Amino acid sequence: MTKQLQDAYIVAATRTPIGKSGRGMFKNTRPDDLLVRVLQSALAQVPNLDPKLIEDAIVGCSFPEAEQGSNLARMAVLLAGLPKTVGGITVNRFCASGISAIAMAADRIRVGESDVMIAAGAESMSMVPMMGHHPSMNMGIFKDENIGMAYGMGLTAEKVAQQWNISREAQDAFALQSHQRAIAAQNAGYFDAETTSVEIIERIPNLATGQIELKTRTVSRDEGARPDTSLEGLAKLRPVFANKGSVTAGNSSQTSDGAGAVILVSEKILKLFNLTPLARFASFAVRGVPPEIMGIGPKEAIPAACRAAGITQDQIDWFELNEAFAAQSLAVVQDLGLDPAKVNPMGGAIALGHPLGATGAIRSATTIHALHRNNLKYGMVTMCVGTGMGAAGIFERM
Template identity: 45%
Template structure:
């Protein structure tokens, strides 16, 4: 049991001073999470947030993450925002959102783009800045309005250096994500049946979680407008994910045609959804949280990024997870919950099988196939989903991980309190 392993680790380390990031031991210098929230995730171009701008989504979680903690936004030193598709890297939009959310002009903000791990990279970057003393209090966030920006303004193949594209792994960086999924399925023998059964389970778990209110502690409702097909504008409050389909079964998924290759196995039903949403995580050192009387959700332990061949980018978590758990001084068996992004069922199944993970520990509330994958937001969303579920189930250790376009994987380790 993971709890026994924690006790063993604590006893082994008890002779040492309480250094930060030691699992099972609290130190004043630990980087802790005092609040982690997300918006509902809704279907791009069709869902409840389709008429909600990128900066409005971000403003909602920046305001929500401080309000949940009852922290004055003026105490936040820096905000790091992961996003992928906005023009200009979303820098102007992030500053607008931060100011709109009630943060003072003196609080700084930046954006970053490590594709699908951008939200988690933002959290890790803030944690590192807190750990080394650059800042005291920070927010790692992620946001994506795929309705607004996805598929717009991309570069065509002829706009790249043609000589460079003669190198195979360079050219492979341009392979469409759906084809990388097919490559993983073919190279490693992941069957259509495996993918569809995994996807049906994702919807069933997410539907169960939504029905029983397991998402409520992580979701910040969004007051916004919705424009219907006739152009009528309605003021609404979006409070639930709308991509979850409780009626989804293996049988219904098996009837769908391949989406990227006529002879392939990746379909619209066993791939992640295009989604709008945002997430935010508020971090500081333990001593600061105690001084301010703030509740502590959990502790950031460590993270790792690893590169893999671009043509099979989906295998990234199979290498990032072992790298992160090694840095944390644990094994994958010690993890109670693994939030593994379901970019495609092919790669998720591969990673689970490759690492010998317990399917019951992976995405207990469903994953991106059911909930959605707003590119820059997913990493921050997963932290909220993980920590609330660890608390609900009285478990301790968890990981968040995802594959990354162009061939990478990322993983972070957290301990619940």
């Protein structure tokens, strides 16, 4: 007997502000603490929901080691004070880890195995660098047929820029627009509803007294967007991945720190606790592409996600297309004929930052709240993924 799938609904969605890695506001803040903050905030958005009904927490993280190792998900569940009956599993699909966590949680509900799930993502690129602390690659990836897997992300962006004829000028213009849109959205307060503030405690040595002084401040605003960005300034930056290339630090995503979380429930839980859904998780798709042009991944995932949701691409009102690089974002927009006005209307990772495994959950919170604020129906979160993949998830406003 075939069992009919049920819908999975999002009843809470939030994220931390995004900090710059290295010297940013979260440089000394552990990723599990950022995750704890959004888990507690998401639960506070649905006070009627009995947390004992939460079965599992699925958390995305691109490099789950060191401060974000030891099964980050379960650790954060316990630190957040959730019932000890709530499980936790950490998953990794690089940049698509956060949206994959949401899709996995939704699937558990859709097949009837769970009624309440948490999905999240967290990453500290200040504490755990790209590739982790001790990368160890299989030598087989350096064989001719596999060499694309060995390319750095920047080099794959150069390959996309060459193959899709994306000029340096077009990349810089796209980067400038990302900053301008992000600054405008911040000034208008558009990120406020989706953002959970974080209290930062700094320990400062007082050399005169020999004591450690505690300084506390609360942050609630992404720190990556720059109002002084200009085409002239971007044009002065040198290519960083290829000698005569076009990909620069200015038209690439920022390395960042942050976390995001959503709570998903079944229709039975909606009725039982009289909850108002923010959105329905409509579909998810992942597709592989050649690793050397990994940035083009959303070109394959977007149509697949639309087919799975039973809608057309034109019905998507809001695209959060992760700006790993301006070159790959422009190539995807160009190939699929996306409406530029619908793509990252409040800026993207070039301005706001890209905390790898957290990005999918963060941009999902952005999409869900944007659909409500603008009275739109369908929103999509999509991104390219290292080693040659694209992922896309669709949300329907309720």
